[in-house]
Amino acid sequence: GNSVTQMEGPVTLSEEAFLTINCTYTATGYPSLFWYVQYPGEGLQLLLKATKADDKGSNKGFEATYRKETTSFHLEKGSVQVSDSAVYFCALTSGGYNKLIFGAGTRLAVHP
């Protein structure tokens, strides 16, 4: 079935460091791909998305490119801030209801 695999965390970085969180997927058809962010004690918020191959989603300095050939959707940011500390979830849409299937989540901790 459809699934999402994320790199295990936690990822610990210093402020202004470069961030990459790997995400690969297995899916039939042509899913849409998403990154969601969850701040402590809160629900999920959409960070960015891409709906077809080679699309690049971007928001708040974060980027991810839908790579069909490598079935990947890696999240990147050139310079992280302390406020980026959160859990990041990669997800894809699946099935007749376009339900979201999530990866395990990657916790990011950014230190000053």
Add this chain to the structure above:
Amino acid sequence: GAVVSQHPSWVICKSGTSVKIECRSLDFQATTMFWYRQFPKQSLMLMATSNEGSKATYEQGVEKDKFLINHASLTLSTLTVTSAHPEDSSFYICSAREDGLMNTEAFFGQGTRLTVV
């Protein structure tokens, strides 16, 4: 963006009792809503797809008699945890996508933390 409201945000109940969690789409209609469960420091596990006017579709391994879902209107779905036990303690999250827009953002409620004592 659209708002999904979940209530209550937290609840503590005694073992053996039932707890109802509400999920409302405040400014859009959602024929379909989704219920997730999240264990500490883990991902979201899809429990079921809630369909207005029909029975919910449960994921494999989820007990439909224990987790009752009722999609009463185009803006309200409820999850009732029946005869709750301590192992049901978890963070429950609902989400909804605006009708007719299948590839757009799914909006999430703020979650409900259930503690069964």
